[in-house]
Amino acid sequence: MRGPAVFPARLRRGGRGGADLAFPALTMTFAAGVVVLFAAFILVLSCQAWPAIERFGLGFVVSGEWNPVTGRFGAMVPIVGTMLTTVVAMTVALPVSFGIALFLAEIAPAWLKGPVGAAIELLAAVPSIVYGMWGLFVIAPIMADRVEPWLGEHLGFLPLFSGPPMGVGILSAGLVLALMVIPFMAAVIRDVFMMTPRNMKEAAYGLGATTLEVVRDVMIPCGRKGIAGGVFLGLGRALGETMAVTFVIGNAHNLSWSLFAPGNTIASMLANEFTEAGDALYAASLIELGLILFMITFVILGAARLWLRVGMEQGGGR
Amino acid sequence: MKSLAARRAANLAVLTVSSLAALFGIVMLAWVLGDVIVRGAAAINWDFFTSLPAPPGMKGGGLANAIVGTLILTLTAALIAVPAGIMAGIYLSEFGRGALFAAAVRWLADILVSAPSIVVGVFVYLVLVRPMGNFSGLAGAVSLAILMLPVVIRTTEEMLSLVGRELREAALALGSSYPRMMFAVILRAARNGLVTGVMLAVARVAGETAPLLFTSLNSPYWMSGINEPMASLTVTLFNYAMSPYDDWHSLAWGAALLITVSVLTVTVFTRMVLGIRAGRRQANG
Structure with a gap:
């Protein structure tokens, strides 16, 4: 028992x-x-960030100024950078993760499931700093020489794809980030797919449904909560990831419509500036950034875990 | 209803795209690993394992202190996190069924597993480094321990709940005390799963960089104690890769190879030898 x-x-x-x-x-x-x-965590970060919270109030999150010399700090640039890289990453990672999960759960013949599943799990085990370094030395040059000029030529009328191709920037960071979160999301979504009650799937197949229809009309509706949980888990990771981003984001404090432009995320800014912040207000502002990141991921991961639990219980109970 | 041909075509399209996505995953893995192996292997030699880093601009040098540093940091983290995690896991599995408090602990532990590791670094900096006045290997180990703790807790809970109730009853019926039953019988029965979980957690934190940046910092020298800045492979890799020197880039690739191979070897080996996958999926079958 x-x-x-x-x-x-x-x-x-x-x-x-x-x-x-x-x-x-x-x-x-x-x-x-x-x-x-x-x-x-919450208490210490809040207390230490208090000088900045008291000084700038809500203006902290809407001001784009970050000037250690004049002592004026605003979090707009890293917050927008975090969101942009995450959006780029999720745009790429979502369909690919779904595809991989679907392949592993429903399409692959038994002899392929093991090796492909293992490869995806290995991809998840590679330390993020290795992705970051690889992104800087391998992906960034390819982006600068081929991908970004091509995008600029064909889609340059969009502000997103305008500007000089730099190689390092929001777009490259988002792509490396995507590579990092794909294995996590794929593994969770595959598990959710695998938990679809067998008799429901067989009933649908028996009625003559194609694989696509079984996935769309049975597996996805059955695992809705679990899938949402998996996606939010990936989202939480993408928001808080430091090393994979810091290498390729370019570390520039600027706000631009162009995805080619270098930028900053909350995590990369902490990684680069925290040990240099001598001034008390400077340090407090960085700590407030950390607090903001912690609270955002707390909400997202908290929701993800609740949904995953409910999803798994429903799937397993039926 | 659409025609059969249209449905079949849509089906085929989705199946193809999905298979291509899986292929993409494998190609990326091969690409990343290929680059790391080819570029890293060029940097690996005897000096890499035995020498201290050379000053900027000088040729040669190795990462001996960083290799030892990573081992010390990871082991110390495990010494802190494993006993604490097992105790908390015992509570969740044995006494916490259905309790609201236990549900809250589970939920927070699950969140903590994927909490941004850089914020853990900031937190430990504020509670350990600043009051003690210096960066230290101990602070680095504590950050890693915080990242390991939730993994150990959840694995322990899951592995213990897989052990049959009869075993507990038999041990208690023979007159053993509750702690003795737990440690001498139940933990032993769950040994393989626990070791798997702990090894996977160790492999994961061994590759962490962000929480070490403001805690153990880095150092070009041998460490003489745990209460001083300590080199680690990951932070050294970061500094070297961001430097302008080609020699250092090469060493950074060597470090990347060493970290990747170690982490993947531990992951694969643990799974193969013990034949158990840790994590939620295990319990859900």
Whole structure:
């Protein structure tokens, strides 16, 4: 028999006494450590960011000025940069992850599932700094020499694809980021697909549905919550990823419509400037950036986990 | 209803695109690994493992201190996170079924698994580095431990809940105390799964860079203690790759190769030898 084993300590009171009674309390203390850690994160970051919060108020998030010399700080540029890279990454990663998940769950013959699944999981295990470095030395030159000039030539009428091809910039960062989140999302979505009740799928196939129709009308509706969870999980990772982005974003404090232009994300700005921030207000502003990033990912990941749990329970229970 | 031909065509199109997506994944993996292996192998020699970094502009030099530093940081992190994580995991699996508090802990741990690691670095900087007045290997290890902790907790919970109830009852019926039953019988029964989970968590944090940037920092020298700045492969890679020197770029590729090979070897080997996949999927079958 598998599964939960609950032995309330009170049943054994009077037995061996001390150790048995203390044990649940001891383990609970460690579990409470997670909650304490979380509270400490928010408390410490808020306290240390307070000088900046007090000084700039809400203006912090709408001001694009970032000037350590005059002591005026605004988070607009890194916030927009974070959003742009994430949007680029998700635009590429979403369809590809769905495709991979679908391939692994429904299309691949049994002998291919193992190796392809393993390759995707290896892709997820490669440390993000390796992606970042590879992006800088391999992807950025290709972007500068081929992809961006081509995009500029054919789609240059859009402000998004105007400007000089630099190689490093929002677009390159978004693409490297996409490569990083694809394996995570693909793995979660595949798991959700695999949990579709077998009899429902077989019923649909039995009625003459094609694979596409089974996926669209049975597997996706069945796993809606789980899929949303998986996508948000990828989103949370993309927002907070540091190393893969820092290498290829170009680290420029500027706001531009062009995806070719170098920029900054919250994470890359922290990575580059945090140890250099001597001035108290400068440091507090960076910490406030960290706090903003933490709260955004907290909300997104929190929702993702709730949906994933509900999704998995529904899928498994049917 | 659309004609059969149209439905078949749409189906074929989607199947093709989906297969191409999978092919894309494999091509990217081969591309990244290929570049890392080819460019990294050029930098790997005896000096790489035995020498200290050379000053900027000088030829040669190795990353011996960074290799040792990464090992020390990762092991120290595991020493902190594994016992604490196992205890918390025991609570969730044994005493926390259905409790609201346990559900909250689970939820927070799951969020913490993917929390932005750079913010963990900032947090540890604020609570350890600033009060102690210096960057230290210990602070770096604590950041890594914070990243490991939730993984260990969730794996422990899942692996323990896979152990049958009969085993617990038998141990208790033979008169063992609850802690003894847990540590001598149940943890042992769940050993393979626990080791897998811990090894995967170790592999993951060994490749982390962001939380070390403001905690263990970097150092061109051998470490003499854990309470001083400590070199790590990842931070060294970052500094070298961002530098203007070709020699350092080459060393950075060497470091990338070493990290990638170590992390992937541990991941693959753990999964193959122990034959268990850690994480949620395991419990869900």
